[in-house]
Amino acid sequence: MRSRRTPAGRTGRRLPVLVAAAASLLLAAASMLTGAPPASAAPVTDCTQWGTTELRGGEYVYQQNEWNSEARQCVEADPATGAWSVTDASFALPTNGAPATYPASYRGCHWGACTTDSGLPLRVAELGSVRTNWSTTQVASGAYNVAMDIWFDSAPVTDGQPDGTELMIWMNHRGGVQPIGARTATVQLDGRNWDVWTGPGASGWKVISYVLQNGATELTDFDVKGLIDDGVTRGAINPAHYLIDAEAGFEIWQGGQGLGMNEFAFEASARSGGTAGALKAQYKNNDAAPGDNRIGPGLRLVNTGTAPVDLSDVTVRDRFSGESGATAYGTSCDYAVLGCSTVTHRVQPASAAGPGADHYLEAGFGGGTPAAGATTGEIQLHLNKADRSAFDETDDYSRTTGASFTDAPKVTVHADGALVWGTAP
Incomplete structure (x- = not known):
């Protein structure tokens, strides 16, 4: 054999x-x-x-x-x-x-x-x-x-x-x-x-x-x-x-x-028509300090397809480590080209945690239909632990240190829960 x-x-x-x-x-x-x-x-x-x-x-x-x-x-x-x-x-x-x-x-x-x-x-x-x-x-x-x-x-x-x-x-x-x-x-x-x-x-x-x-x-x-x-x-x-x-x-x-x-x-x-499978995620770091009490990703989606894509069933996940003892988190939208009122956000524990990825910040959309070749524009989010203690972001799965948008294969995009972009840990 x-x-x-x-x-x-x-x-x-x-x-x-x-x-x-x-x-x-x-x-x-x-x-x-x-x-x-x-x-x-x-x-x-x-x-x-x-x-x-x-x-x-x-x-x-x-x-x-x-x-x-x-x-x-x-x-x-x-x-x-x-x-x-x-x-x-x-x-x-x-x-x-x-x-x-x-x-x-x-x-x-x-x-x-x-x-x-x-x-x-x-x-x-x-x-x-x-x-x-x-x-x-x-x-x-x-x-x-x-x-x-x-x-x-x-x-x-x-x-x-x-x-x-x-x-x-x-x-x-x-x-x-x-x-x-x-x-x-x-x-x-x-x-x-x-x-x-x-x-x-x-x-x-x-x-x-x-x-x-x-x-x-x-x-x-x-x-x-x-x-x-x-x-x-x-x-x-x-x-x-x-x-x-x-x-x-x-x-x-x-x-x-x-x-x-x-x-x-x-x-x-x-598939016929515009699909969420044409979307890719990009990321930039809006909070360069890896040891403070805040995680601040900048996210945007790019429609690489040939038709508009409805974002109503799309979610984006930025994976991070909450460190031992963290049980509750607060999230906020600081700015979004689409309007913060159309962006949902929450922290969820990962069902299959990997290194630096026991939780994820998930963003969803109450509206938006980016045209072919267009983007959602920047979405600025941040999260804190409920007790405001510090993070150690150095090992976070999705984090990069760049201050401008680049393709983010470790930020995942999902449509109706199915993975359409990126690699989960």
Whole structure:
């Protein structure tokens, strides 16, 4: 049983590929990818290490991606339907290290090369629907997984290793292989039971893997967004990051011949209209003394979307440490461009406290609809302990020392209680 992939594993296989753009019709989301295929083309056989083949008019790309081996791997791909199969492979690597290869189809932006009409990238907090049809042929020998690899990045497109999270969906596996990290939970999503594995990748990025209990050979109209939402809730995926790419194939350690992709279809779309997911928080320190009896953050929200956002169900949380013995707090709004009468404020104990974050100052809104590209303007709040004793702000989770507004990933924004910006401790 392997415990994690080796460092070469997660850096070696993410090599850039060049994709020629080709016009094609976007498949109807309501029917989940059932449009007419492009004109038929002869099957393509590829036995190279890094070969790629455009599928379905460029909407998808097949990649050989033999990143940890130089043994022979041949695949026959049908450019019209997107189906492919491994026709020659006999890998023989130990299962306690990295796989030899990850032949896969992908859709989206992969190392800066984007397929046509994918709808990606999309900011996680703005996702409306993410679904897949995924059907495979599996064999009863060898050591491999059947894995979808979904990548998130802080920027819409990157030509290097994504700096966000790698989400893996293990539809099946055999031969004693297991995901990176350790099993940390079990969850039911879309009517199925999944083991959740979490751990760092070779270069430190976050990895969260969902392993389907009892396995399957296909997932039909499967709700991928349910897994993404679960990853956000667990703090593994930053809602301000972008979903840039989805890949589906087989990580193979041993054997491999006979494995095949019958269908891989992936559709992602944004919510309609302006959503709170387009909001980000900015912070400045209005009270530079870290040891007085007052905490005075300056906060504002920025609408990064393309439509106005209603703030009526939005809250902002600035996390701090109340130190031992503090039980009650007073809060006040000193100034707000929106008007202090429209801003609510209170201190709440954190349900899952982290270092420097056993309480949070929460601001809400009784009005306000910032336009696309606009801000709420500054909101100046302060809080005190009821006994007016001093704080030690040096370890407070959300605090920064800057006197001008900057993006604040440790100040969280919530819509109807759901996290849409920032990272909670």
